[in-house]
Amino acid sequence: MTGIPTITLNNGVAMPQIDFGVFQVPDEETTAAVAAALDAGYRSIDTAAIYGNEAGTGRAIAESGIAREDLFITSKLWNADQGYEETLAAFDASLATLGLDYLDLYLIHWPAPAQNKYLESWRALETLHADGRVRAIGVSNFLPEHLQPILDAGTVVPAVNQIELHPALQQRGVEAFNAAHGIATEAWSPLAQGAVLGEETVRAIAAAHDVTPAQVILRWHLQQGPIIIPKSVAPARIRQNLDILGFELTDAELDAVDALERDGRTGPHPAEFNG
Ligand code: NDP
Numbered sequence: 001m002t003g004i005p006t007i008t009l010n011n012g013v014a015m016p017q018i019d020f021g022v023f024q025v026p027d028e029e030t031t032a033a034v035a036a037a038l039d040a041g042y043r044s045i046d047t048a049a050i051y052g053n054e055a056g057t058g059r060a061i062a063e064s065g066i067a068r069e070d071l072f073i074t075s076k077l078w079n080a081d082q083g084y085e086e087t088l089a090a091f092d093a094s095l096a097t098l099g100l101d102y103l104d105l106y107l108i109h110w111p112a113p114a115q116n117k118y119l120e121s122w123r124a125l126e127t128l129h130a131d132g133r134v135r136a137i138g139v140s141n142f143l144p145e146h147l148q149p150i151l152d153a154g155t156v157v158p159a160v161n162q163i164e165l166h167p168a169l170q171q172r173g174v175e176a177f178n179a180a181h182g183i184a185t186e187a188w189s190p191l192a193q194g195a196v197l198g199e200e201t202v203r204a205i206a207a208a209h210d211v212t213p214a215q216v217i218l219r220w221h222l223q224q225g226p227i228i229i230p231k232s233v234a235p236a237r238i239r240q241n242l243d244i245l246g247f248e249l250t251d252a253e254l255d256a257v258d259a260l261e262r263d264g265r266t267g268p269h270p271a272e273f274n275g
Contacts, residue, residue: 003245004043007227009159010182013136015105016044016072017222018242021188021231022053029233030056031063036235038064040242046162046229048076048109049094058098073100076109076140077125079275082117087124091133103134107162111139111146114274118146119153126156136160140188141270144177151181160184165226166192167202167217167257168264175226186227191217193266201256209247212240219244220257 006014020037022030022045030053034045038060047057054075061071075098081090091106106125111118118139125137138160139147150158161178165171165187178185196202197213206213214230218241221228230241249257 004041004242005222005245007184007225009136009184010157011136011159013104013159015136015160015184015227016042017227018042018218018244019044019046019072019074019186019227019229020238021046021229022057023048023051023188023231025051025053025056025231025233027053027056031059033233033238034060035064036238038066040235040239042238042242043070044072044074044104046074047098048078049081049090049097050076050078050109054094054097058100062099068100072104073098074105074107075103076107077121079110079112079115082108082112082115082121084120084124087121088127091124091128095133102132105136105138105160106134107138107140107160108142110141110273111143111270112274113146113271119149122150122154126154129156138162138183140186141273143174143270146270147177147181147183157181158183160186160227162186162188162229164189164265164267165221166190166264167196167199167220167260168192168262169266170258170261184227185225186229187221188229189266190221190228190230192264195264195266196260199260201260205249205253205256208253209249211244211247214241215244215247216249216253217257219247219249220254223249223254
């Protein structure tokens with residue numbers, strides 16, 4: 001292992017704080033990207049049924065020779081598969097496509113509130129968790145208004161809420177709600193898909209530490225606590241995104257990055273997305 005910090009989830013399961021994402025990577029390219037990530041030292045991989053690359057992810061895992069218990073694998077339930085029985089079937093399909101016999105984390109990908117099925121889906125995740133087929137269960141893109149019904153009706157508190165989070169969209173309210181309920185926040189698009197890397201503030205901080213703008217942004221996240229999931233298909237960037245443990249941002253630098261907030265959402269709004 002590479003000294004990657006871990007977060008202890010609310011059920012005692014340890015999750016690496018730096019996760020490797022494969023959104024928008026075609027299946028045939030995913031095996032090489034995940035292999036490069038594992039080679040660089042990542043042990044946590046974030047995929048989803050809708051990404052269409054669970055097979056490529058699974059191939060890289062199988063070929064890596066790394067013991068399964070040393071890996072942390074996340075996948076997600078797609079919106080069209082919500083519902084109790086549908087969720088159980090979708091989980092089986094993800095596991096089969098990945099070639100695994102358990103997951104470390106399974107998330108409801110979006111609340112899709114107009115479908116009004118996420119409580120049933122959550123009940124299925126509780127079943128999968130109770131049956132030992134997944135070590136931790138959680139949600140993604142849930143606002144407090146979507147989490148509260150799960151907290152009220154469920155028997156398991158979500159371990160993770162994976163949300164869009166970067167300097168241009170900091171979602172402090174959602175993060176505070178998560179923290180107040182023992183739910184770990186995981187930041188997707190931590191680099192804002194590149195949108196904040198050219199900011200003068202970020203470039204100046206990068207120059208001061210002799211690191212890259214991407215490393216500044218990832219370090220900004222890390223010092224505040226969320227789990228992060230940088231994605232890259234380029235081996236040099238894959239390594240660079242993990243190389244963020246050897247420097248520290250000052251309070252003033254953290255504040256300067258905070259000032260980049262501009263409600264700059266790159267993805268859909270969770271209250272409105274049902275597709
Ligand atoms: P990121 O914020 O991770 O940005 C990825 C982009 O930044 C790519 O274009 C990549 O290009 C580029 N990049 C990566 N590293 C560097 C670097 N060091 N310097 C310069 N550019 C860099 O965006 P994603 O949207 O991919 O989000 C990351 C992960 O979050 C996803 O892969 C997925 O796992 C998860 N996610 C979850 C969602 C959800 O709804 N739950 C939604 C979206 C993402 P290149 O590959 O060419 O290096």
